[in-house]
Amino acid sequence: MTTPSPTASLSSGPVAPPVERAAFLLDFDGTLVDIAPTPASVKLEPGLTDTLLRLRDLCGGALAIVTGRPIEQIDHFLPGIPTAVAGEHGLTLRRSLDGAEEPVTAAPLPRDWIDEAHTLIGRHPDTSVEHKKAGLVLHYRACPEAEEPFRHAIETWLSGQDVFEIHPSKMAWEIRLAGIHKGKAVEALMAQPPFAGRVPFFVGDDVTDRDGISAARALGGMGYLIPDDFPTAHAFRSWLAHYVETA
Known part of the structure; x- marks a missing residue:
């Protein structure tokens, strides 16, 4: 070589x-x-x-x-x-x-966010929620029209707090710990x-x-x-x- x-x-x-x-x-x-x-x-x-x-x-x-x-x-x-x-x-x-x-030392995701996430995907066929240790992801690859409702919901949940952040991904919105x-x-x-x-x-x-x-x-x-x-x-x-x- x-x-x-x-x-x-x-x-x-x-x-x-x-x-x-x-x-x-x-x-x-x-x-x-x-x-x-x-x-x-x-x-x-x-x-x-x-x-x-x-x-x-x-x-x-x-x-x-x-x-x-x-x-x-x-x-x-x-x-x-x-x-x-x-x-x-x-x-x-x-x-x-x-x-x-x-x-990992992480703040738990509020239970009401998790419940509302499951309610959201129930309203939008072919979407899903992915759970993580300190966050979740709302996937809408097969349902693009869910993008804005998902984003709006997450931004509403995150309003007034600085522990979690919203992050865009490919056909998904993610909540994860700040930083x-x-x-x-x-x-x-x-x-x-x-x-x-x-x-x-x-x-x-x-x-x-x-x-x-x-x-x-x-x-x-x-x-x-x-x-x-x-x-x-x-x-x-x-x-x-x-x-x-x-x-």
Whole structure:
């Protein structure tokens, strides 16, 4: 294998650090898998598991998934693959394959918000509510007309308090604790082995990933957004497979 340059430019797509110097921090939905009608219905593209396992080995274990999903959902779809997982935009963190999920101290979501969320989805067919440790998501991918009623309801609930915030996502509105974002998750992961001392490489697809991109760049690394830097999630996965094959 030839001696790598400071960054590796592949046949198409952005540059990346040499794999022996890189730390990979990757979003899940819309990046490693295509967006699906429901969170449970996503499918792994053939070959992705092998690509991620080889990537993890090549980069000395510096592979993390940084996601809005709970950690246990990543374990379901990618069992035993990422070294670390930052779940719920960094609210929860597990730093190693054999490590425990770090305890979370979080304010509980008011019960009346939860009840009203279920009432809302009952009024709008093909919508759903996703519960998290300190928040919830109202999904309306199959019912776009629910976007504004959902937003209005959440803004009404959040009025007059500063503990929770509303965040837009792809065909969804999310309530989560104020100050929680993927940028802080990237910083926390990069502060400890096997990530510390490496060049962070973050890829995501949504507005919630912009904080991760900014943090990776601030730490001297690279951050890319689909479709700005890769036209599609499939294009990124093809790029990643080529990166691994030629490392």
